[in-house]
Amino acid sequence: MDVGDHAAEAGHIPVMLGRVLELLAPAVDAVTGRDPVYLDATLGMGGHAEAMLAAHPRLRLIGLDRDTTALERSARRLAPYGGRATLEHAVYDEIPAVLGRLGVPVVDAVLFDLGVSSPQLDEADRGFAYSYDAPLDMRMDRTRGRTAAEVVNGYPAADLARILREYGEERFAQRIASAIVRERERAPLDSTRRLADLVRTAIPAATRRTGGNPAKRTFQALRIEVNGELDAWRRALPAALGALPVGGRVAVLAYHSLEDRVTKQVLAAQAADTTPPDLPVPLPEHEPRFRLLTRGAELPSDEETTTNPRAGSARLRAGERVREAT
Template structure:
């Protein structure tokens, strides 16, 4: 979830919950009605607080959940939330590009529905010491998995100026990347940058005054860029989505909730390629190996309703795309 102008609030509202159920429930319901009598499997690849997972488990009585999260704290909380569902729930401490290995280990040949709710989760934003939000003063951490070594402090204090500028420009789409990187280098020569407040203040003073008056907090793009770098989010996402598609049988569905254009661009490209008919135009009839493997279930990227963004501001930047497998892989 995009950090945005975050304010800590109690409670957790799953983003686009009704639409996620509408998209994914038919796939698991179809699998539950299969003549083999097998239990349908739902993979929540970014479990978070478990809100989407709980709703799916309640909607489909025989549903089996496999929930992944790289954040051990999120897994502990969702385990408590999902405890009433007993052995229908399997939780794994894993990053979502590890889907093939997780399924092999669990001896699950295929999953009927997959959800990705990308980005930083509500608890990560709400806990000041995680260092994701510029609205708190906290150590510059930003690790989704606290067992990993790289932190945001190591990035801002150790990366060369040119690499810092590239990260801010590419991952934060920050037009003042060069100026901010230069300011970071000057500041860290005096003393290491180790707090979110110092970094946010530095970014604010590094950009033109006129720019500061519009577009929300000027540190937003810098914090996004650092978070993506620390957690390897885009590289992981490029591997994860194809892996999830490979795990779906005919009739299986995937839904993706993304919160910035970089994630959504990758999602759009991967799903469009899978849904494309690649039959050479000079052939009179389509060849099976060139027919689309998936059909798109959304027209472009779907947005949340005005009502949802009013009641749940964290949904404001979400974009949803979904697809269904219609043909086995060749």
């Protein structure tokens, strides 16, 4: 059984698995004098983590996830690796606190597989999917935080419109927000089906016929708001980069343009030469701290998207630390 077959067990297909392994392998293979450390900051079902552990027998895994159900499933999946796997209930912007608590000064490779996991989408009661009728929840961590129902029933129309516009890139944000406010005055909006039907009727009829389910952008926006995804992501990526030694690598799988834009900006800033143009030679403090390992965002192959349609929107970027932080 190769690592691809190994990680595809239990019905879970990790996105762009081969390329992720290829990008991260040099960072862990080059480590001498200690066991290399791999941080999977969005553990999910543990597919990428399992493949990394199988491919690198000396590797130590630290896996984070805010979803307690995902952690329980990953724990069962990774049990054969015993003490090599340490799993933590945490959001990825808590990386410094987790590493400090574990006494781990550096990590050699980091993976962020952003977005919603397959189980979250497939389990109707989680409220992430507009294809099921379920309570409006959308919390990745069901132990804390406001639900999507609390957002749609409690936020003013202006805030709802802003969320839909900024996080869902929804051009009919104001129309949908106004429709939500009118509907909740009749009765609280508490189910995914009612919200999806409301969005469908709120937008122009011509728009409903193209571009897939018209509720897609609204559900994305609410999920991002409920889980604070973009704010956490803006904190998490710099924190992860700060934990890498020279030669350490990070890979990011993003699934919508907002996440990918933040990733691109952060990596580009770290890879930039900031030497003032009037200096004859570069100064060390102005030299790039990272180099980009991908040319733009890499996409999954047509073959992969055929066998795993949820990989279709994936965008992969990666970088390597080449100089210590100043």
